[in-house]
Structure formats: C-alpha cells, structure tokens
Amino acid sequence: MKQVYISNYETKKKIARQACNDRQSAIGGSILRSLFSVLLFFLFSAAPALFAQGQRDVKDSLLVDHGSKSSDSLNLASSSDSAFLNWQEQLKESKLNEMNLRMEIEQLKLANYATDSLKLAEQKILIDSLRSVTVGIPLVIEGDTLFYVYTNKGGLSPAGRVTQAEEIINRLGKEYELKPDSVSLLAEDTFTDVVYNGKVIISVTDKDAVWMNISRGELAGQYRSKIIAALETVKQKYGLSQLIKNILYLILVILIQYVLIRFTNHFYRKLKTKIDNIKNRYIKPVFIKNYEFLSTEKQEKLLFLLLNIFRYVFIFIQLIFSILIIFSIFPQTETLAMQLFSYILNPLKKIGISIVKYIPNVFTIIIIWLIIRYVVKGIGYLANEIANERLKITGFYPDWAKPTYNLVRFLLYAFMIVIIYPYLPNAQSHIFQGISVFIGLIVSFGSSSAIGNLVAGMIITYMRPFKLKDRIKFNDIIGNVIEKTPIVTRILTLKNEIVTIPNNTIMNSQITNLSESARTKGLILHMDIACGYDTPWRQVHQLLIDAAEATDGVMPEPHPFVLEQSFGDSNMVYQINAYINDADRLIKIGSDLRQNIQDRFKEAGISILSPHYYVNLQQNLQKAPDIKTE
Numbered sequence: 129m130k131q132v133y134i135s136n137y138e139t140k141k142k143i144a145r146q147a148c149n150d151r152q153s154a155i156g157g158s159i160l161r162s163l164f165s166v167l168l169f170f171l172f173s174a175a176p177a178l179f180a181q182g183q184r185d186v187k188d189s190l191l192v193d194h195g196s197k198s199s200d201s202l203n204l205a206s207s208s209d210s211a212f213l214n215w216q217e218q219l220k221e222s223k224l225n226e227m228n229l230r231m232e233i234e235q236l237k238l239a240n241y242a243t244d245s246l247k248l249a250e251q252k253i254l255i256d257s258l259r260s261v262t263v264g265i266p267l268v269i270e271g272d273t274l275f276y277v278y279t280n281k282g283g284l285s286p287a288g289r290v291t292q293a294e295e296i297i298n299r300l301g302k303e304y305e306l307k308p309d310s311v312s313l314l315a316e317d318t319f320t321d322v323v324y325n326g327k328v329i330i331s332v333t334d335k336d337a338v339w340m341n342i343s344r345g346e347l348a349g350q351y352r353s354k355i356i357a358a359l360e361t362v363k364q365k366y367g368l369s370q371l372i373k374n375i376l377y378l379i380l381v382i383l384i385q386y387v388l389i390r391f392t393n394h395f396y397r398k399l400k401t402k403i404d405n406i407k408n409r410y411i412k413p414v415f416i417k418n419y420e421f422l423s424t425e426k427q428e429k430l431l432f433l434l435l436n437i438f439r440y441v442f443i444f445i446q447l448i449f450s451i452l453i454i455f456s457i458f459p460q461t462e463t464l465a466m467q468l469f470s471y472i473l474n475p476l477k478k479i480g481i482s483i484v485k486y487i488p489n490v491f492t493i494i495i496i497w498l499i500i501r502y503v504v505k506g507i508g509y510l511a512n513e514i515a516n517e518r519l520k521i522t523g524f525y526p527d528w529a530k531p532t533y534n535l536v537r538f539l540l541y542a543f544m545i546v547i548i549y550p551y552l553p554n555a556q557s558h559i560f561q562g563i564s565v566f567i568g569l570i571v572s573f574g575s576s577s578a579i580g581n582l583v584a585g586m587i588i589t590y591m592r593p594f595k596l597k598d599r600i601k602f603n604d605i606i607g608n609v610i611e612k613t614p615i616v617t618r619i620l621t622l623k624n625e626i627v628t629i630p631n632n633t634i635m636n637s638q639i640t641n642l643s644e645s646a647r648t649k650g651l652i653l654h655m656d657i658a659c660g661y662d663t664p665w666r667q668v669h670q671l672l673i674d675a676a677e678a679t680d681g682v683m684p685e686p687h688p689f690v691l692e693q694s695f696g697d698s699n700m701v702y703q704i705n706a707y708i709n710d711a712d713r714l715i716k717i718g719s720d721l722r723q724n725i726q727d728r729f730k731e732a733g734i735s736i737l738s739p740h741y742y743v744n745l746q747q748n749l750q751k752a753p754d755i756k757t758e
Contacts, residue, residue: 265290267330269297269358270365275351279335281319293330297355300324301362308359313348320348322355329355365459374457381457385450389443396439403431448472482553489551500544504537531589534614577632578615584631585614593634594641599711601640602629608712622715642711650683650707653718657725658699658737665692668702671732675724676706681717683707699737 264276265286277286284292300306311329314321320332332351337344364370407428414422422430455465511533513519515526550556589612594600599608600619607621617634619627645651659668669690676688686707693701704725708717729736 267293269294269301270361272358272361274354274358277336278339279333281331281333289330296327296329297358298362300327300329301359302366306359306363308356308363311352311356311359313345313352315345315348320344322348322352377457378454381450381453385446388446392439392443392446396435399435400432403428403435486553493548493551496544496547500540504540507536507540508533525592527592527595528590531586535586577630581615581631584635585612585617588612588617588631588634593639594644598641598643599714601642602634603637606642642714646709646711650686650709651711651714652705653682653708653714653721654703654705655718655721656693657702657704658696659702659734660699660737663734665700665702667732667734668700671728671734672702672704672725675728676704676721678724678728679706679717679721681708681710681713681720683709 262278264278266273266276267290268274277290279286281289311322311324314323314328318334322329322332330351332344332348334344337347340347407424411424411427413420413424414427452465452469455461455468510519511529514521514524515529517526594609596609596612599606602619605619605621605627607619607625607627609617610620610626611618614631616628616630619629621627642651657668657672672690673688676682677684682688683706688704688706691703691705693703695701704721706717706721708714710717726736
C-alpha cells in the first residue's frame, strides 16, 4: 500500500515539475513583452510634449522669416499635422497593448493560483494516503500533550522540531519574569512563527496545516493558545510562590522523619525492657538431648540483636523514603528522585519477576530431589538389611553394604546435581560457568593426593584385607583397626597409640590380618625353645604340649604340636605351635605360654638353653679351673 502511494507521489511530482517549467517559460515571455510594452508606453507618453515643442519651433521660424517664407511654413504645418495624427495612432495602439498586457498578467495570476491549488490538492491527497501509516511526534509539557507534529521544517525532522520546542518552552517557563500573553504570531509567505520576545518557539508550515485540514493561520492560533497554557503551567510549577511552598514541605518532611526516628528508638527501648522482664517466665533453655543449645541469656541476647537489626533497617527504610519525597518536592530534582527510586525498585522488581519466572523450575527441582531422595532411602534400606545379614546376596559380603551404599548415594546425588544444574538461576551465564570451571580446576589440582587416597579407600573396601576391630600387622605396627574412612585408616596399637595411615600408603604396603585367621581356622601361636642334646626329644615334646594345653586361650582342637627347627652346635631348637581363636589376646596368651613352659621344664629338671646362655655357661666353665688353681 505504501509503495503505491510513493509511486503516485513520484508521478504527480513529475507532472508538477513539468507544469512549473512551462509556467516559468510563460512567465519569462510575459516579462519580455511587458518590458517592451512599458518602453512603448514611455515613448508614446513623451510624444505630445515633443509635438508641442515642434509647434513652438515652427512658429518661431515663421516669425523670423516673416512673409518671405510663408509658402514653406504652410508646407511644414501640413507635414506636422500628419505626424501628429501618426503619433495619436501609435498612442492608441500603445494603450491597447497596455490593456492586453494587464489581461495577460491577470491570466498569469489565475494560472499561478490554479497551479498552487493543484499543488495543494496533490499534497492533500498524498498526506491523506500517508495519514494511516504515519505516526505524529507528540509535544509533551509536564505530562500534557499539546499537539502532534508530522512534517519536517528545513533541516529538522518532526522529532527534532518537537525536542527544540519542548526545550524552549521549559526554559521560558522557568523564568520568573515570564509573561505568557506576550506570545505572538509572525506570518511569512510559506510559514508562520510562534514567537516570544523575539525567540521562535515553533514554526507552522503549509504542510502542517494540510495535515490538520485547517488553514495555516488557524493552526498557528491553536498552537499559540496551547503554548500559552503550557507556559502558565510551567510558571506555576517553577514560580517563586511554589518554591516557598516546596521549602515549607521540605521542613515538614524533615520534622516528620525526626519524629519517626524518635518513636522507633522509643519503641525499641520499650520492647527491650519488656523482654528483659518476661525472660524468666516465657523464655526457656533449648536442649538437644543433654546439650544446652541455647540458654536463657543467649536467647535474650539473640532477641536484642534481632530487634536492633530490625530497628536500623526500619530507620534506613524511613530515610530512603524521606529522601525520595524531598527530591520529588522540587521540580529541579524530581527526575533525580525517580532515578533513585528506580535504583531501589528495579532490582526488587527484577528479583520478583525472576522469582515468579523461576517457580516452574523450582517445582522441577523439587520433583527431581524427591525422586532421588526416595531412591537413596530404598538403597539404604537394602544396605541395612545386607549389613545385618537378614538379606544375603551371593558374592556380596555384609561389610560391603555400608561403603557401597555411601558410594551409590554419592553417585546418585552427583547425578541429581547434573540434572538440576540447567534449572539453577543464571546457569547459562558465562560468569556462573566460569566459576564452576575454576572451582573444578582448584579441586582437581589441589586434591590429587586426596583423590588418590579416596580411590585407594574404595579399593581397600572391596579387597577386604581387614575389617573394623581386626588386629593387623602393618610394617612394624601391630594394632586393631578402629576407623575406616574413604581417605585414611586409624589403628590402635598395643600401647594405646592411635596411628593414622593414608589409604594410598596401605595400598602400597604389606598387611597381615591376624584376626581373620583366628576367626576361621585359628591363629597359630609359636615360639622357639632350645634344649641340650642330652635331653630326650620326646620328653621335650611332651613338656611343650602339656604347657600349651595348660595355657588359657589355646584351643584344644586342633592339638598343639612341636617341630624341630634346627640343629645347633650344642642344642636342639624346638618350636611349639598352639592354635588360638582370639587375636586380641595374642600377646597375653604368648606370655602365659612362656610361663607354663618354664614351670614344666623346671619341674622336670631340664634347663632351657639359648645360644647366648650357652656361651655364657661355657665361658664360666672355662674360668672355673683358674679359680680353683688360685
């Protein structure tokens, strides 16, 4: 539709340009003819004077020549009459030409008027076609729209004309000596200016009048009336009397704010006194099992702290609103008040809108969390049943239940976080993603050893080299496992020392589990005893077995047995082996067994030899003869 209007406008523009060229050619010819006619008119106007001068010259010549030249004079007179008649004819012709010229000028005026009318009609048709698709620019003063501007003026667009006029009206309205009735109109050929004190406020063109379907003078008059009313409004707002009122309002607001602060502080003190009076009657200590989580004094201090925070927040809100009201009182700072209010309102508005928009995501997150939570609960129930051996799965040991549950729970919650992540606020933000990557890098580089220990802890769990309370031997350390964590393992030694060992170290070392053998087949407690070759080996065997059977903690089945370990230079080394089922008593049972062996061998009169004891004995025997010699 708009393209059709533009094409029609271009066609009409070409026609109007051609008509204008023809009219200019006609005007040029008419001007030349007019100049020629004026020249002829001047000559014809001077002809009677020249003719009269000729008559006077003829009479003078007749008087001089007297009668001698009478015949020549008569001839000259007759020729002058004929010339005079010719001049009269030419004069009539010039008058006729003048009348024709005037008629042509009137016709030219009529043609120009017809052309201008045609041009205005074409403009009106074009404007009517554009009226439905063209939006006017409103001229707004103090929130009131005065009129709309649709056309350009010179190098200014409609928006530029409106902006310029608004600035001028606002600047004039703030002058204390403003006289709005002095706004006048200054008409020119193609436009009318609305003027105040020599300053053009806005210009009204013929196109503006065509847009409004009224004459230019009427439209300029309407503009003038509306501008005068707008200047009156601005003057009332920025006048001296209004300034005095604003100052009084300012003082009133300050007084009200002072009263509110005093009232807030007074109310805070009354509440504080009230709480102090009723604390013993209504405030009771809060216990978590046997631990006093919050005493009466702590609760009182906490209430005072909350009241104090509430007081300062309330005073701060009062001050914010007071400042906004003060700024809004004065027109010069009214925009600043709205800007400050927007600083407070816009974040709150954005937060509120974000919360409302985020509600569907909240429901999604809650549903995902509930599903994962109940799945974890179900797995926890199965793990508890397996740990208590009420549910048995072939190849799955009961001590695997708890660590497996912890591992599966961790994986499920990690999976939940991965699913929930896109639904988190600003999850798609590059800043949020950058922080996540940064934290991941820190965790990766800063916890490599911890991750290694964590992996080793998982491997140890499923390798089952020991369980809690098992007595193990780790390098030179013998003790009971008192704690197994994903990172470290703690051992209580025989001397009640707690040793913390990283799981990665345990993975790379040899571990001896003493309790596992004691629970299943029995742990063999053994020790070596040396006896001389003169003592029968069967008697030694029997004495050792009797001592083992008499020891508390030694299992009757399987029976203790003796092994010959080695042949020495002067003795035989025997080894007693006895089964025990309590690795925690290994040291105590070993001590009792040594005591019983000594008792049995002493009763039988057999000496227990050791290489060191034997060497000392030989040395004493070698020194004895020397003593006898002395």
